[in-house]
Amino acid sequence: MSDIPLEASMRKTVLPGGRIGILGGGQLGMMFIESAQKMGYRVHVFSPDADAPACKLADRVTVGLFDDVEALKTFARSVEVVTLEFENIPRQAVEVLEHHTQMYPGPNALITSQNRIEEKTFFQKRGYSVPPFEVIKTPDDLTQAVHRLGYPSVLKTTTMGYDGKGQQVLFSSDDLSTALNIVGPEGEWILEKFIDFEAECSVVAVRGHDGSMAHLGVFQNFHEKNILDVTVSAGAEMDDVEKGAIETTFGLLKELDMVGIVCLEFFITKDKQLLVNEMAPRPHNSGHISMETHRSSQFDLHVRAVCGLPLGDTSQVTPGAMANIMGDLWVDGQEPDWRQLDAFPGVKLYLYGKAEARPGRKMGHISVIHEDPFVCLETIRAARKALIRVKNYGPC
Numbered sequence: 202m203s204d205i206p207l208e209a210s211m212r213k214t215v216l217p218g219g220r221i222g223i224l225g226g227g228q229l230g231m232m233f234i235e236s237a238q239k240m241g242y243r244v245h246v247f248s249p250d251a252d253a254p255a256c257k258l259a260d261r262v263t264v265g266l267f268d269d270v271e272a273l274k275t276f277a278r279s280v281e282v283v284t285l286e287f288e289n290i291p292r293q294a295v296e297v298l299e300h301h302t303q304m305y306p307g308p309n310a311l312i313t314s315q316n317r318i319e320e321k322t323f324f325q326k327r328g329y330s331v332p333p334f335e336v337i338k339t340p341d342d343l344t345q346a347v348h349r350l351g352y353p354s355v356l357k358t359t360t361m362g363y364d365g366k367g368q369q370v371l372f373s374s375d376d377l378s379t380a381l382n383i384v385g386p387e388g389e390w391i392l393e394k395f396i397d398f399e400a401e402c403s404v405v406a407v408r409g410h411d412g413s414m415a416h417l418g419v420f421q422n423f424h425e426k427n428i429l430d431v432t433v434s435a436g437a438e439m440d441d442v443e444k445g446a447i448e449t450t451f452g453l454l455k456e457l458d459m460v461g462i463v464c465l466e467f468f469i470t471k472d473k474q475l476l477v478n479e480m481a482p483r484p485h486n487s488g489h490i491s492m493e494t495h496r497s498s499q500f501d502l503h504v505r506a507v508c509g510l511p512l513g514d515t516s517q518v519t520p521g522a523m524a525n526i527m528g529d530l531w532v533d534g535q536e537p538d539w540r541q542l543d544a545f546p547g548v549k550l551y552l553y554g555k556a557e558a559r560p561g562r563k564m565g566h567i568s569v570i571h572e573d574p575f576v577c578l579e580t581i582r583a584a585r586k587a588l589i590r591v592k593n594y595g596p597c
């Protein structure tokens with residue numbers, strides 16, 4: 202096969218019964234496989250970790266590292282299209298795959314999403330507003346940037362950050378002193394102004410081989426300790442800010458000539474300004490609720506898009522809400538008391554089958570639907586609260 206990447210015009214439809222490859226073995230891959238298999242596809246997972254959730258469901262698994270060129274080539278030849286479930290895949294791996302099969306998303310979208318500075322610069326160049334930020338390479342850069350942006354501000358690693366990892370909020374000069382020890386001679390950080398936003402939201406949208414696009418509406422998100430906690434999909438008529446969020450997401454999909462799902466996270470400021478926070482070129486945690494609320498879930502849509510099928514019906518059937526089940530709910534090694542959910546018959550439990558529960562680790566989620574989004578929010582919060590165990594400190 203030649204070393205020239207496949208052109209858009211060479212996108213080939215993969216019909217049900219065909220073979221899809223996915224890079225990464227996490228829960229997003231697992232739920233993608235469920236959708237794909239329901240449509241008759243066979244899925245081959247390439248994952249560095251044999252015990253990852255998606256490996257249990259896959260039709261075939263290659264356990265390998267993303268720098269193993271020969272393993273990647275063999276994997277690429279075994280499938281008709283490759284996609285991914287997390288974006289921190291080395292550029293070289295994507296380039297190898299691109300030369301041997303169809304790969305969605307392609308390197309442009311991936312590289313843009315892998316580095317917070319590239320990502321924010323990309324958005325700014327296209328006229329999308331982002332939180333004010335500065336690039337930090339030295340302790341002196343940090344001191345000056347804090348001086349300009351003020352407190353509070355958020356220091357983030359530029360790469361490999363997810364679920365709030367690699368970031369800290371600086372509230373005072375004491376925090377700055379601590380942070381100055383982190384910013385070393387090597388590496389790059391980003392300092393962002395802390396946005397006292399009114400709300401956070403996300404848009405999950407999809408683009409097919411032929412450039413057709415669809416979206417699942419605007420999800421409202423609530424974070425705890427910088428990790429997504431609860432998502433509500435209200436399905437209400439959109440206001441101008443929300444319409445702007447959809448337009449921005451469609452613009453991004455087109456600009457990057459993407460195929461598949463993208464999620465764009467936004468802050469909505471108190472004066473109703475829309476600021477882009479970050480993008481994920483794959484299914485997203487906030488989109489899990491679409492499995493209950495929409496005719497096609499984000500995973501169904503991702504399968505159809507990367508395989509070149511028509512996107513299908515993306516209409517919303519009902520409002521719904523989702524809450525994450527984090528490893529923090531496992532106290533002293535004990536499982537949460539799942540029987541507590543019996544009191545919430547409408548609540549559905551999803552567990553990802555991860556062997557070890559750790560604080561900050563996503564172990565599963567719960568979801569609920571109801572015609573009133575406020576009831577959804579209250580119910581899902583109450584159900585999750587019922588799962589909290591109190592730590593046993595022993596006799597007083």
Ligand SMILES: Nc1ncnc2c1ncn2[C@@H]1O[C@H](COP(=O)(O)OP(=O)(O)O)[C@@H](O)[C@H]1O
Nearest residue numbers: 332355362363364365366393394395396424427
């Ligand atoms: N500049 C900021 N101002 C206010 N809150 C922020 C800012 N940056 C991040 N956060 C909070 O932290 C969460 C996670 O940050 P994000 O940049 O999305 O990183 P991750 O890649 O870990 O999701 C955001 O959803 C938001 O709640």
Ligand SMILES: [Mg+2]
Nearest residue numbers: 364466478479
């Ligand atoms: Mg985020």
